[in-house]
Amino acid sequence: MSLLTPQRPAEGAHTHDATTLVPSQSRAERTTSYAVADFPLPTGREEEWRFTPVDRLGAMLRDAPTGACLEWAQDLPDGVTLGTASVEEWRASGAPAPADRAAAVAAAHSGGVAVLDIPAEAELDTPVRIRLTGAEREVVHGHLLVRAGRFSRATVVLEHTGASEYSEVLSVVAADGSELTVVTIQEWDDESHHLAQHDVVIGRDASVRHIAVSIGGGIVRINTNASYTGPGGSFEGLGVYFADAGQHLEHRLFVDHGAPHCRSNVEYKGALQGDTAHTVWVGDVLIRASAEGTDTYELNRNLILTEGARADSVPNLEIETGEIVGAGHASATGRFDDQQLFYLMARGIPEDDARRLVVRGFFASVVGRIGVREVQDRLMQSIEHELSGGER
Amino acid sequence: MTTLEIKDLHVSVQTEEGSATEILRGVTLTIRSGETHAIMGPNGSGKSTLAYSVAGHPKYTVTSGSVTLDGEDVLAMKVDERARAGLFLAMQYPVEVPGVSVSNFLRTAKTAIDGESPKLRTWVKDMKGAMGNLRMDPAFAERNVNEGFSGGEKKRHEILQMELLRPRIAILDETDSGLDVDALRVVSEGVNRAKEATGAGVVLITHYTRILRYITPDFVHVFVDGRIAEEGGPELADRLEAEGYDRFLPETAEA
Ligand SMILES: Nc1ncnc2c1ncn2[C@@H]1O[C@H](COP(=O)(O)OP(=O)(O)OP(=O)(O)O)[C@@H](O)[C@H]1O
């Protein structure tokens, strides 16, 4: 695709063999624990923190409760309930344990778990909406469990706005045969920080789509982990991000294929504009020996609109069985293509409009896959807004 | 009546090492409405450079000379302003624009050129008609601009734009290359149709005389080493076909 002048890492849409980028330590060996003490304070040299400005996250990594909350507002379609559970009940739900210090702190000090239940066989025609707003910049520990009952079909949209230092654990447990879409929108104020661990546990023949839209926030770091409890499961991870000057937007995915005949497909696209805008995408996929018949693909593309912005993109694929259907990845970071701009302008289209067309075109494939109309429209509006350099 | 006047145009490009190399070394050419000019010349002689310079590609720097459209200074205009003033360049290598559909692109361009959005009903009809004439499958309207198009499809798409945008002066850079005989005829008919409909002046840049069987030039210019080496009528093209460019090139030891 001519839009992208390949940079680091090299453009590659290749199917996998032994030459893949495999980190020295297997993803399977990373610590997970409920105990904060099992995660020392990060220095920034650790594999999982090496891109993150940890020096600015001290308050969020402190092992202490704060008692602060975000303001909640929700639309719950008929049959859907929002209740609470204890941390013990959450542990018993099948949700994975925290995988870094921020998540361990959030789980330890949230004071309880908000539980969203979608009943078995429910077919929702309107999305569940949960709007979380922060009033001031203070540390909030958030803990959420979304349970999709057997054969249910639902869409859950989580919106984050305002000022906060929000540390979040979201566990999504999709029962057998369910079809769930979870959208997480980050449109925080510029000063806000958001650290999140999202775990998606996919039941037999269930399919879950996790969609991350990160536009606003000083530091946003969302670690999404997908795992399967039975065969036939499907995970789709979509992401769109737009980083301005001073923003750090980080998305890490870990798809852990432990069950046979499951699929995963990850597509993240980001644009960067302005000095010191920084984005990070890390896509880890592990295909365990037990995961025969796996079909996986991950893709990340970044479009650098101005000088001084930096996009890190790191795909990792570990394969422990040869019996797979397919495994591939592509990653590319490129500058805005002046040839495209020239072509459009040579047809009379003014420069600003031409730029907008190119950037919208860049995002079109992933935005089109979101499939939730209102989210798509809102996202395109946000992108327009970013492009026009508007104040948020 | 429109006149594009290129006078003693000198153009250079920035080389990889950072120095400037002169590519056009004094080109003078006048194109009027209704005229067809063929520019022929060997590879690397600067034909595309001339086309891009008139269109305003940022890679090329005009070091001296002038380009005017009915007396207006084209070189002072931005790329989009030149297009809106009535200049059109069918590119030798059209650019892919991922995620932007042909129909969206054409409508956006038409709106920009006309200064108002086209009437929906007539526009859809015009677009379908023009695509049909160029033997383009209607499915192209929903495909992304030039993405995955074959060489011939890209060229048809360029001429489709010429027909819909109705420029006053069109420069067609090797629109004939990569076309088989049938496609060449279809595309040539498109150019002739557009010319007839609008009375545009046309500059045909080509290597081969075969397109000149379908589009008859009024003038033929031989382009060598960044300038026009010889000019004549259609008969000059036939002579070039028979003799090649050898007599224009610097003497080799054994000519
Ligand atoms: N960046 C550059 N640095 C150095 N030389 C360049 C650069 N860009 C173009 N040139 C040279 O300019 C000359 C003219 O190129 P141009 O594309 O205009 O030729 P052309 O007549 O259109 O050739 P063709 O028939 O192959 O299309 C060529 O010799 C080319 O190598």
Ligand SMILES: [Mg+2]
């Ligand atoms: Mg050329």
